[in-house]
Amino acid sequence: xxxxxxxxxxxxxxxxxxxxxxxxxxxxxxxxxxxxxxxxxxxxxxxxxxxxxxxxxxxxxxxxxxxxxxxxxxxxxxxxxxxxxxxxxxxxxxxxxxxxxxxxxxxxxxxxxxxxxxxxxxxxxxxxxxxxxxxxxxxxxxxxxxxxxxxxxxxxxxxxxxxxxxxxxxxxxxxxxxxxxxxxxxxxxxxxxxxxxxxxxxxxxxxxxxxxxxxxxxxxxxxxxxxxxxxxxxxxxxxxxxxxxxxxxxxxxxxxxxxxxxxxxxxxxxxxxxxxxxxxxxxxxxxxxxxxxxxxxxxxxxxxxxxxxxxxxxxxxxxxxxxxxxxxxxxxxxxxxxxxxxxxxxxxxxxxxxxxxxxxxxxxxxxxxxxxxxxxxxxxxxxxxxxxxxxxxxxxxxxxxxxxxx
Numbered sequence: 315x316x317x318x319x320x321x322x323x324x325x326x327x328x329x330x331x332x333x334x335x336x337x338x339x340x341x342x343x344x345x346x347x348x349x350x351x352x353x354x355x356x357x358x359x360x361x362x363x364x365x366x367x368x369x370x371x372x373x374x375x376x377x378x379x380x381x382x383x384x385x386x387x388x389x390x391x392x393x394x395x396x397x398x399x400x401x402x403x404x405x406x407x408x409x410x411x412x413x414x415x416x417x418x419x420x421x422x423x424x425x426x427x428x429x430x431x432x433x434x435x436x437x438x439x440x441x442x443x444x445x446x447x448x449x450x451x452x453x454x455x456x457x458x459x460x461x462x463x464x465x466x467x468x469x470x471x472x473x474x475x476x477x478x479x480x481x482x483x484x485x486x487x488x489x490x491x492x493x494x495x496x497x498x499x500x501x502x503x504x505x506x507x508x509x510x511x512x513x514x515x516x517x518x519x520x521x522x523x524x525x526x527x528x529x530x531x532x533x534x535x536x537x538x539x540x541x542x543x544x545x546x547x548x549x550x551x552x553x554x555x556x557x558x559x560x561x562x563x564x565x566x567x568x569x570x571x572x573x574x575x576x577x578x579x580x581x582x583x584x585x586x587x588x589x590x591x592x593x594x595x596x597x598x599x600x601x602x603x604x605x606x607x608x609x610x611x612x613x614x615x616x617x618x619x620x621x622x623x624x625x626x627x628x629x630x631x632x633x634x635x636x637x638x639x640x641x642x643x644x645x646x647x648x649x650x651x652x653x654x655x656x657x658x659x660x661x662x663x664x665x666x667x668x669x670x671x672x673x674x675x676x677x678x679x680x681x682x683x684x685x686x687x688x689x690x691x692x693x694x695x696x697x698x699x700x701x702x703x704x705x706x707x708x709x710x711x712x713x714x715x716x717x718x719x720x
Contacts (some may be wrong), residue, residue: 321346321353324604326491327704331603332646335634342618347629349706350391350491352382354607354627358634360641360658362617368663371611372628375405379609381625391498392707394488395606400547402665409664415531415539416548419470419524420668425675428466432676435465436683443688446718451694454684455714459564462680466672467556471549472523473512481508485557489708509546525549552669560673562601562703562710564680567591569700569714570599570648571685572693577650578685586650592677593655596636598648600659601673603633603709632658633709690719 318341325334335358338345343359357363366372376383376396387393396403401412418424439458446452460482468478487493487501513529520526528548532540540548571578571591580586608628615621622628636657637645660667667673685691693700694715701712 318346321348322356323348324350324356324706326350326706328491328603328702328706331633331702331706331709335603335631335637338631338634339638342616342620344616344620344622349604349606349629352386352390352392352607352627354629355622356604356629356631356634358631358638359617360635360638363630363632363635363658364662366608366614366628367630367661367665369614370406371614372608373405373611374403374608374665375408376403376607376609378405379611379625380607380627382627389495391491391493391495392606393495393498394502398547398550399541399543400551402551411539412544412548413664413668415528416552417668419527420672422671425671428470428672429675429679431469432462432466432679433683435462436679440683440687443684443718448719449717451696451715451717453713454568454716455561455565455711458680458684459561459568459710459714462564463557463560463676466560466676467553470524470556470672471553472516472521472525473553474515477508477512481505481553482557484508485554488554489558489703489705491706492704505550506546509549512549513546524552555667556669556672558708559601559667559669560676562599562708563592563595563673563677565710565714566599566601567595567677567681568684568716569693569711570595571681572691572716574648577648580650581685588678588681589674590650590655591681592674593657594648594650594652595677596659597642597652597655597657598636599709600632600636600657601709602659602707603631604707605630605632605661606707630658630661632661688718692717692719 322337322345324347338356339358343362344355344357347354347356357366373379387397401409404412439462443457464478464482473481484501484505512525516526516529520530528545532545606629610622610624610626612624613621639645660670694717696715703710703712
């Protein structure tokens with residue numbers, strides 16, 4: 315295999331992500347890339363990626379391990395992805411400390427206890443969809459895939475209902491890779507202002523929610539567990555992760571089932587369950603295509619003889635890895651009856667997503683409630699078709715036009 319002559323410049327608009335992922339895989343286990351002006355390595359081999367995700371030689375702490383950190387803060391549109399101070403960007407002991415604080419909130423018992431609330435929210439949204447005039451087309455992303463996770467994470471975190479729409483718009487900006495550095499910085503400033511308001515509100519009147527619990531913990535222990543910046547950025551992480559990824563999971567699962575009716579028939583006939591649909595969607599169309607960034611703590615030799623040098627950035631390319639031909643047979647086929655649906659949609663190793671079980675629960679309930687209520691729903695064909703979100707990170711559609719037939 316010949317070495318790359320120049321880095322592959324990732325398309326910030328993700329106009330043809332599948333083709334780009336094939337191009338990345340064709341370079342070998344890792345490819346040199348340019349992600350919005352930052353040089354990095356895109357790792358697409360799932361076995362190498364798993365190895366790196368569990369290696370102490372790879373860090374998520376750009377402050378300590380990335381020479382480009384300072385420049386990125388000034389001019390990179392994705393600066394927030396490396397600048398936040400929470401377990402997403404922590405390394406070693408700091409990561410273990412932060413994860414230990416947050417993990418109890420996502421215990422199996424707590425997630426199970428949320429099931430009635432998710433059922434109620436999904437049912438209420440389906441009731442609203444029934445008001446759509448017969449034969450009319452509605453945007454299912456806007457009316458179902460988006461409000462369900464917002465309502466769930468809003469309840470879990472204690473975000474007031476009148477603030478959830480604004481939070482949603484600001485979180486969208488975090489994933490928008492077409493923003494200029496100035497627009498991204500303005501979005502971050504507004505998002506942080508809302509988080510500071512939320513923290514102040516929980517201090518003034520704590521409730522039975524996770525944000526209140528974290529604020530109370532921070533204040534009672536004098537900051538030894540969570541510093542003020544860590545508290546703010548932990549809330550940022552949990553709201554971001556609990557919203558965008560689940561929206562995309564529901565969006566992609568519904569789209570795929572309605573455009574591949576033979577797959578929905580497998581579920582109707584009992585050959586597969588809603589959990590199978592969720593897992594195959596996570597494999598085939600993971601909510602996050604690429605996750606920025608990790609950094610080499612020391613030189614890392616690659617299987618093809620190349621070397622990721624100390625301090626170089628690493629991009630975990632989950633979508634490309636999930637469809638690697640060495641991992642799954644016919645990887646581009648969506649098949650809910652596939653026996654092995656292993657994927658990296660939630661990461662791997664010590665940074666495995668704490669909210670994975672909640673996302674799965676929301677996905678299964680959302681699909682069952684929607685498609686039981688509207689068994690003959692169909693994606694509406696029209697001008698433009700299903701267009702991807704303008705993001706090389708977020709994997710969903712700008713809109714999901716569906717004609718509902720109760």
